[in-house]
Amino acid sequence: MAKATISALASLAILVALPVLAEEHRQLGPHVHGQGTLDIAVEGNKIEMELVAPGMDIVGFEHVATNDAQKAAVENAKAKLADVLNVFKLPAAANCKTETANVESRKETHQPGEKDDDDKPGEPEHSEFHATYTITCESPENVTGMETAYFTDFSGGQLLNVNVTTSKGQTQAQMTREKPTLDLTGVM
Ligand SMILES: [Zn+2]
Structure with missing residues (x-):
């Protein structure tokens, strides 16, 4: 006892x-509102990407969608994010295509011991969109940069912290609402 x-x-x-x-x-x-992360891993002609972004950035709320408008906003966002090569545009000369795209909306991982049923009404909740992609490119050497429509598609997004991993090593960069491009010259 x-x-x-x-x-x-x-x-x-x-x-x-x-x-x-x-x-x-x-x-x-x-998880900072306005900021998402994009991990890019390149191996041969395969590019794997993982995007994690606050629900606030993508749909403007993080609670569970309760009405039809909110549910539609989540589904619309998922569809946009699944169309990865329209969100993260790669040079046409690289001849890239999407092999897999998985998008889900999930609650941010809680601290161990914290249970959902302990949540008090009115306490702020957090949720994130999580997307994983596999892309193949016929001419990966032509992937010299990326231009993103993320900031025009999703009005809450201000910044993406980008990590690029290739056989040459790792680099960090940022794409922002003011500079929605990523220079990958010499990275591939
Ligand atoms: Zn949040």
Whole structure:
């Protein structure tokens, strides 16, 4: 019994501490409203990409879609994101095509021990869009850059932190609403 009480007290302490942790996480962690991440991995003629973006950036809300307009907004966003080569345009000379595209909307991973049924009404929720893509290019050497329609498609997006991994190594870059392009000269 004593053990159970201590455990309950520990849980209480964690719950009390959580709002502070959540706030820090929002400022320092990967999920900052306005900012998404795009990981690009190139191997031979195959390009794998992974996009993680706050729901706020993509549809303007992060709670579960409850009415028809919100549900339609989520489905519309998923369809846009699935059309990857229209969101992230590669040079025509590279002759790229989409092999796979998977898009889902999910709640941001919670801290261990935090349960959904502990959520209090009115507390801010976070959710993200997560997309993974496989693209093949006939002439990957012609992938010298990328231009994105992400910021015109999704009005909440301000910034994408981009990580590019190739056989030559890793590079980091950013695409922004002001500069929606990525220079990949010499990277492939
Ligand atoms: Zn959020």
